[in-house]
Amino acid sequence: MADARTAAGIGRPVPYSTLSHLGCPRCGARHDADQVQGTCSCGSPLLARYDLGPIQVSPLDIAGRPANLWRYHELLPVREAGHVVSLGEGMTPLIAMPALGRELGVPNLLMKDEGLLPTGTFKARGAAVGVSRAAEIGVRAIAMPTNGNAGAAWAVYAARAGLRSLIVMPAGAPAITRAECAAAGAELYLVDGLIGDAGRLIAAALPGRPGFQDVSTLKEPYRLEGKKTMGLEIAEQLGWRLPGVIVYPTGGGVGIIGIYKALLEMRELGWVTGDLPRLVAVQASGCAPIVTAFAGGARQSEPWPDARTVAFGITVPKALGDFLVLDALYATGGTAVAVDDEELLADQREVARLEGCFICPEGAACFSAVRRLRDSGWLSGSDEVVVLNTGTGLKYPDTVPVDVPLLAPADVLP
Numbered sequence: 001m002a003d004a005r006t007a008a009g010i011g012r013p014v015p016y017s018t019l020s021h022l023g024c025p026r027c028g029a030r031h032d033a034d035q036v037q038g039t040c041s042c043g044s045p046l047l048a049r050y051d052l053g054p055i056q057v058s059p060l061d062i063a064g065r066p067a068n069l070w071r072y073h074e075l076l077p078v079r080e081a082g083h084v085v086s087l088g089e090g091m092t093p094l095i096a097m098p099a100l101g102r103e104l105g106v107p108n109l110l111m112k113d114e115g116l117l118p119t120g121t122f123k124a125r126g127a128a129v130g131v132s133r134a135a136e137i138g139v140r141a142i143a144m145p146t147n148g149n150a151g152a153a154w155a156v157y158a159a160r161a162g163l164r165s166l167i168v169m170p171a172g173a174p175a176i177t178r179a180e181c182a183a184a185g186a187e188l189y190l191v192d193g194l195i196g197d198a199g200r201l202i203a204a205a206l207p208g209r210p211g212f213q214d215v216s217t218l219k220e221p222y223r224l225e226g227k228k229t230m231g232l233e234i235a236e237q238l239g240w241r242l243p244g245v246i247v248y249p250t251g252g253g254v255g256i257i258g259i260y261k262a263l264l265e266m267r268e269l270g271w272v273t274g275d276l277p278r279l280v281a282v283q284a285s286g287c288a289p290i291v292t293a294f295a296g297g298a299r300q301s302e303p304w305p306d307a308r309t310v311a312f313g314i315t316v317p318k319a320l321g322d323f324l325v326l327d328a329l330y331a332t333g334g335t336a337v338a339v340d341d342e343e344l345l346a347d348q349r350e351v352a353r354l355e356g357c358f359i360c361p362e363g364a365a366c367f368s369a370v371r372r373l374r375d376s377g378w379l380s381g382s383d384e385v386v387v388l389n390t391g392t393g394l395k396y397p398d399t400v401p402v403d404v405p406l407l408a409p410a411d412v413l414p
């Protein structure tokens with residue numbers, strides 16, 4: 001991981017990380033980034049801020065670095081290369097979807113396939129950066145509520161870093177994620193409820209567990225930094241150019257907030273120019289608080305009652321960072337779309353049939369959203385559209401019911 005600290009400019013070595021402080025996007029307060037921090041005293045998530053000015057690193061320098069997300073280390077919070085905890089995450093393929101694009105009337109359709117990451121979802125990015133930074137500032141144990149995939153990712157990275165982990169997930173979360181947590185030695189509990197119930201259990205337990213950091217979605221600032229690298233990679237993989245539209249399955253919102261943050265940082269650095277992509281937040285119609293808020297022009301969402309969808313990762317009735325998601329949608333001229341479970345399950349099969357990609361239901365929801373947005377005219381046939389498939393379909397084997405004949409060895413095929 002210790003690739004050269006490029007000093008492309010003025011003889012001053014560029015530090016491994018240019019992390020400066022943590023800033024509050026709501027009240028503007030500054031917080032020390034080298035202390036363990038949760039949310040701001042005003043209740044808002046905190047965002048990592050960097051000394052972008054002195055960065056003397058160019059896309060050319062980055063091109064020669066190893067193909068993982070640490071290639072952007074100046075824009076990540078880990079201060080020492082030796083503190084990076086890695087399983088090789090990042091630089092997932094950005095692949096063309098020509099047959100599906102033809103069917104949807106969006107010929108320039110691309111998919112960034114996060115299913116190839118360790119633990120099979122994009123959650124590995126947030127876990128790699130979050131765990132590395134937590135360990136670097138002295139945290140020895142982490143605690144989190146999860147819809148499954150984040151817990152699995154944080155459990156394995158915690159194991160690799162030698163940290164203890166306490167995980168609570170809904171009983172309805174993908175079953176494989178339990179096995180991943182258990183195999184990695186996490187202290188795991190299921191709750192007969194949703195992610196908010198898991199969060200309340202964690203919050204109530206922590207006062208009795210000194211030394212554990214609450215790493216719930218957006219309650220620590222560095223998971224977002226890992227997810228930001230999706231935005232950096234999309235630009236780099238397009239030759240430091242931005243697509244017209246980025247479509248993202250939105251639950252807690254960390255991914256879309258992170259991508260937006262990456263776009264702003266790249267623009268400030270001069271790595272990209274021109275219009276930002278229009279960002280699209282996709283939710284399921286059984287849990288669509290952001291979509292409802294966006295439709296009403298609201299700045300934050302209302303809790304969604306009786307949330308349910310097969311796209312389990314986006315079952316988040318009320319996100320702490322809802323106002324940041326909505327800001328990103330309004331600022332980029334984006335939109336928010338809800339799709340039905342039947343649509344996304346049909347599109348999960350369509351993507352596999354036409355393109356050979358077995359994607360997760362959350363990713364499939366994005367293709368259903370593209371279909372709707374093209375039908376409504378919001379997307380045109382000339383838009384270049386990047387869909388984030390946030391995980392592999394292999395984590396959700398039950399979403400494709402299989403009813404095939406069982407033969408005796410002596411039977412004859414038709």
Ligand SMILES: Cc1ncc(COP(=O)(O)O)c(C=O)c1O
Nearest residue numbers: 149251252253254255313362390
């Ligand atoms: C596969 C998958 N996609 C999307 C999401 C939503 O993530 P975010 O918090 O970035 O909105 C999750 C969260 O659990 C997930 O597991």
Ligand SMILES: [Zn+2]
Nearest residue numbers: 024027040042
């Ligand atoms: Zn604040």
